[in-house]
Amino acid sequence: MPPDASGRPDHGVAGPATVIPALLLVGCGRMGSALLSGWEAEGLAASVIIEPSASGTPIGPHLRVTDARDVPADIRPAAVILAIKPQMADQAMAAIAPLIGDAVVLSIMAGRTLDGLRSALPGAAGIVRAMPNMPAAIGRGISVAVAEPGVSQARRDLCDRLLRAAGSVAWVEDEALLDPVTAVSGSGPAYVFLLAELLEAAGRAQGLPEALARQLARETVSGAGALLAASPEDAADLRRAVTSPGGTTQAALAVLMADAAWPRAMTEAVRAATERSRALAS
Ligand SMILES: NC(=O)c1ccc[n+]([C@@H]2O[C@H](COP(=O)([O-])OP(=O)(O)OC[C@H]3O[C@@H](n4cnc5c(N)ncnc54)[C@H](OP(=O)(O)O)[C@@H]3O)[C@@H](O)[C@H]2O)c1
Structure with missing residues (x-):
């Protein structure tokens, strides 16, 4: 058995193929x-x-x-x-x-x-x-x-x-x-949960009953996530596929995709989290 960095013999710690060792x-x-x-x-x-x-x-x-x-x-x-x-x-x-x-x-x-x-x-x-x-x-x-x-x-x-x-x-x-990994995937689920929160609140603001707004936001975020997971297409392609020219989605995306809106907010958020991760490292 070859020694590893420690100089100790490597005892084949991966164990048998179907059982995780102690x-x-x-x-x-x-x-x-x-x-x-x-x-x-x-x-x-x-x-x-x-x-x-x-x-x-x-x-x-x-x-x-x-x-x-x-x-x-x-x-x-x-x-x-x-x-x-x-x-x-x-x-x-x-x-x-x-x-x-x-x-x-x-x-x-x-x-x-x-x-x-x-x-x-x-x-x-x-x-x-x-x-x-x-x-x-x-x-x-x-x-x-x-x-x-x-x-x-x-x-x-x-x-x-x-x-x-x-x-x-x-x-x-x-x-x-x-550090950027922590900012994107470690903290990322919180950004997605925030999206569900905001979508629910925005639905209520447009007159949806509370329970229906909650259900629509949850199912939309989780369903879109499942579709993304199941699809080989890029997120941008899936977005384009549900955006008809001159339609409702395009009206919303014109707001969200303005430079000062989500593109800047997401870049700044991930930058802030990356910097915080660097600052906390020990
Ligand atoms: N949660 C996430 O999304 C996430 C993502 C990435 C990485 N992490 C990392 O995963 C680690 C655990 O996070 P978590 O969310 O699972 O935290 P958590 O739910 O608070 O779990 C930590 C556990 O460790 C126990 N503990 C405290 N002192 C201990 C000791 N001396 N010996 C053995 N156990 C001890 C705590 O028990 P008591 O409650 O009784 O003190 C608690 O049950 C953190 O370092 C975090 O950075 C978490």
Whole structure:
């Protein structure tokens, strides 16, 4: 077995083809539990979950504990997944550092850089950082991942498989891209929910009953998203296909697509989020 960047032998951590090997999941809130349900659907081996608000009782084959001190010392996870809030990270990483062994560390924490993670976990065999997004909760997320130099292909493949259980995965070599990634796909679902909110309010302003405005906005945003997902066409082509010259859609798009309207607002919004992501990085 070839050693990887750590100089340790690579134990083929990707495991058998149909079963996800044992993991240590640190933090089982919204994103951690979304990932966990995807892994369980694919056949996750008995794993350990650290979650302060859990009962501490085993669930299925997994051991849930509320504190890292309660993790059995002999666990050998193939991957340690950090799904805690960035502000909890220092304390949590100090607690789990002795448990990592040969595992690859997969962090989904916003703003925690590979350098910062490496400083906190100097003994880790390899570290991968990823930015997932909220539709991971229904297996429709997209994650962008970056590995520190020298992480073995087997360890990358395992991380890819773990993230793919929650949707699509793209890998980048340049970690700096994680800031605009965060601004586009990490924060992006909020922009779409805002669109639904605004469409509902605008419908009400034109006299629609409240319940009907809500139903129309929700179904339109989710239906158009599903159509986009099902279609090989570009978003711009789909937009043109529903825009008749001189019709109602064109009247609305003339307002929305004016330079000072959505084109500028979206560019500024993504720029602001990218800058905020850079400012928060540690
Ligand atoms: N939600 C998103 O859309 C999204 C998107 C991309 C990336 N992320 C990243 O995913 C991470 C988790 O976000 P989230 O939305 O899932 O947050 P969340 O729902 O608050 O989940 C975090 C969980 O970690 C637990 N926790 C706190 N301290 C811990 C410790 N020392 N050890 C183990 N678990 C601990 C928390 O328990 P308590 O509640 O009891 O404190 C909570 O259940 C964040 O770093 C975020 O940047 C989230």
